[in-house]
Amino acid sequence: MRLTPRFVIALGLLVTVTTAGLGVALREEQRTRETARFDDEVNSACGRAVLEVKRQSDADRKLLGGACQFGELVDRTLVSMEAGDLDARRLSFAELVPEEKRALDLDELMLVTSRGDVLGADPRELLGVTKKDIDRELQSKPDHFLSDSRDASAFARHTSLVARCKKDGPAGSVGLVGARRLDALLTRIGGVLAVGVHEGEPAAKDASLAHASCSIDDGNGHIVIVVTKDKAPLEQALIAIDQTVLMSVGVSVGFALLIAILLARGLSRPISELAREASKVATGDAKPIGERGSGEIGELARAFDRMISDLAATRRRLAATTRVAAWREVARRVAHEIKNPLAPIRAAVETLRRLRARDDPAFDEYFDEATRTVLEEVHRITNIVSEFTRFARLPPPKPRQIDLAELVRGVISLQQAGAGDVKVTQEGSSPVVQADRDQIVQVVTNLVQNALDAIKSGGGSRVTVSLAREDERVRLSVRDDGPGVSPEMVPRLFEPYATNKAQGTGLGLAIAQRIAIEHGGELAFVAPGARGAEFRLVLPIEGPPPVSEMSPPSSA
Numbered sequence: 001m002r003l004t005p006r007f008v009i010a011l012g013l014l015v016t017v018t019t020a021g022l023g024v025a026l027r028e029e030q031r032t033r034e035t036a037r038f039d040d041e042v043n044s045a046c047g048r049a050v051l052e053v054k055r056q057s058d059a060d061r062k063l064l065g066g067a068c069q070f071g072e073l074v075d076r077t078l079v080s081m082e083a084g085d086l087d088a089r090r091l092s093f094a095e096l097v098p099e100e101k102r103a104l105d106l107d108e109l110m111l112v113t114s115r116g117d118v119l120g121a122d123p124r125e126l127l128g129v130t131k132k133d134i135d136r137e138l139q140s141k142p143d144h145f146l147s148d149s150r151d152a153s154a155f156a157r158h159t160s161l162v163a164r165c166k167k168d169g170p171a172g173s174v175g176l177v178g179a180r181r182l183d184a185l186l187t188r189i190g191g192v193l194a195v196g197v198h199e200g201e202p203a204a205k206d207a208s209l210a211h212a213s214c215s216i217d218d219g220n221g222h223i224v225i226v227v228t229k230d231k232a233p234l235e236q237a238l239i240a241i242d243q244t245v246l247m248s249v250g251v252s253v254g255f256a257l258l259i260a261i262l263l264a265r266g267l268s269r270p271i272s273e274l275a276r277e278a279s280k281v282a283t284g285d286a287k288p289i290g291e292r293g294s295g296e297i298g299e300l301a302r303a304f305d306r307m308i309s310d311l312a313a314t315r316r317r318l319a320a321t322t323r324v325a326a327w328r329e330v331a332r333r334v335a336h337e338i339k340n341p342l343a344p345i346r347a348a349v350e351t352l353r354r355l356r357a358r359d360d361p362a363f364d365e366y367f368d369e370a371t372r373t374v375l376e377e378v379h380r381i382t383n384i385v386s387e388f389t390r391f392a393r394l395p396p397p398k399p400r401q402i403d404l405a406e407l408v409r410g411v412i413s414l415q416q417a418g419a420g421d422v423k424v425t426q427e428g429s430s431p432v433v434q435a436d437r438d439q440i441v442q443v444v445t446n447l448v449q450n451a452l453d454a455i456k457s458g459g460g461s462r463v464t465v466s467l468a469r470e471d472e473r474v475r476l477s478v479r480d481d482g483p484g485v486s487p488e489m490v491p492r493l494f495e496p497y498a499t500n501k502a503q504g505t506g507l508g509l510a511i512a513q514r515i516a517i518e519h520g521g522e523l524a525f526v527a528p529g530a531r532g533a534e535f536r537l538v539l540p541i542e543g544p545p546p547v548s549e550m551s552p553p554s555s556a
Contacts, residue, residue, distance in 0.1 A: 020249040020252040023248050024249070030241055042229050045193045046213065048189075048193060049186065052192075053182070057218075060106070063163075064165045067176055068166060074176065078169035081113065081171040094111075094121075106178040106179065107160070108123065108126065108160070109121070110176070111176060112174070114166070116131025137162070137175075138166050138177070140162075146218045146222070146223055147159070147179065159181070159199055160180060160181050161179065162177065162179050164176065164177045183199060186199060190227075194229075197225060199223055200225075210231055211228055213226045288305035342377070397436035397518055400434065400436075402435055402440065403430075404433055404474060407441060410441075412426055412465060419452055422456070422460070423463070424452075424463045425462070426465050427464060428467035428468045430467040430469065430474045433539055436519070440515070442512070444537075446511070448463060450535075451478055451480035454533065455480055460481040462481050464479045472541055473541060474539055475536060476539070478534065481532045482533065484531055494513045496510045512537075516538075516539070519540070520545050521538045521539040522538050
């Protein structure tokens with residue numbers, strides 16, 4: 001069966017799932033409708049709570065006003081003020097304040113005078129209220145009933161409904177300042193309305209509660225109250241819808257799973273095997289899987305097998321071509337390097353033969369010079385062959401703990417003797433590293449010697465070897481102030497036999513870079529500026545990776 005009919009079946013499943021989705025959408029619609037109804041109820045409760053607070057404030061104001069106009073406590077205090085014995089009777093008045101507070105059903109009550117005296121207070125902490133606060137309370141407008149901890153008055157220790165009154169007499173005025181704590185009032189109102197009511201800005205909403213907030217304003221300030229109601233009734237109302245939707249979805253999912261299993265049984269096996277073999281293509285271990293499945297799956301399997309066969313043939317041709325190209329390049333470079341010394345050898349021998357043939361008296365004089373030239377050039381050829389052999393057979397590193405700073409000091413000490421007026425200095429420090437000491441000495445010696453050769457050929461006076469730690473690696477830089485490296489030479493610095501020295505083989509930097517790579521590090525050229533050159537060697541402190549993880553040595 002081809003994929004097209006299978007996609008038709010999948011489309012049928014999609015329709016089934018869509019039908020189940022419609023049931024879910026219906027459920028969400030009902031939830032939204034019920035939530036809106038709950039929100040309306042909560043908003044209505046919030047409005048009713050505000051009305052109850054204002055009604056209670058009006059009742060407190062009227063009750064306290066009656067206590068001032070007709071109450072015995074205020075009248076007795078005015079009489080005492082007129083008689084001049086207020087100080088003597090202060091204690092008796094203070095003892096009557098708690099009884100007056102209970103009679104008025106208030107949470108806090110103060111008996112004060114227009115002179116700023118607190119004759120009595122319950123709770124007693126209010127005795128410390130200042131004259132300024134007393135004047136502020138007595139002079140407030142009657143309809144300003146809100147007081148909270150943000151007010152300047154020390155009277156407001158809690159958010160409260162405040163009522164105040166005063167009665168004037170010949171010797172002054174006496175007043176009552178009472179407060180009813182808002183939290184207790186809101187709790188009582190919430191109990192009546194079957195909702196939660198509290199003061200404050202809305203906190204992070206709980207998904208299980210419906211929320212509404214509203215404010216109470218007395219013209220002098222406002223507070224926010226929050227009303228909450230449990231959504232449990234809403235959830236119960238949706239249980240029946242949920243059960244119906246879940247049953248429909250369950251049937252649809254079961255049917256879809258049955259169809260999916262039948263389809264997967266025909267599709268998964270060949271695709272899984274194809275994926276498993278495809279993951280091996282990069283390593284060259286992939287094998288043909290043979291024809292599996294039908295329709296497009298079978299065509300894909302046959303195309304994969306053809307690709308594996310073609311890749312194997314291409315790899316063989318590429319490997320052979322690469323080997324031939326590599327050896328051609330090696331042969332060309334070695335021939336080029338050996339050809340240069342052969343020219344003076346041939347010239348010297350031909351000159352000797354001509355002088356000998358005509359018995360030239362200069363033969364003996366030239367013989368010494370010619371043979372010396374031949375020996376020098378033969379020695380040069382020998383060096384070229386030795387360096388090539390060394391490059392081709394460079395052994396793997398044998399790491400052990402070495403003090404890189406001490407190693408650099410030793411190399412500088414040996415090189416300074418032949419440096420003449422050039423100063424070779426060392427900067428920085430380095431931790432102990434794991435590395436092959438002989439190979440690292442070879443790299444550092446090559447870099448320092450190259451810097452000295454550059455200075456001697458083009459001017460300069462200083463070579464600096466600096467050490468520094470960079471996280472889990474150590475950096476060694478060799479910098480000189482010589483003529484630098486020509487731009488056309490920079491891309492070829494680390495190629496074998498690339499050199500601009502008359503007596504150089506061009507393998508020093510190539511060998512140094514290979515040593516750095518086999519230590520798990522790197523060697524790079526850094527252009528320091530208008531003059532000079534810098535080569536930077538970076539090595540891991542923990543040493544080179546295991547031999548199996550390193551790149552195989554070059555066959556060149």
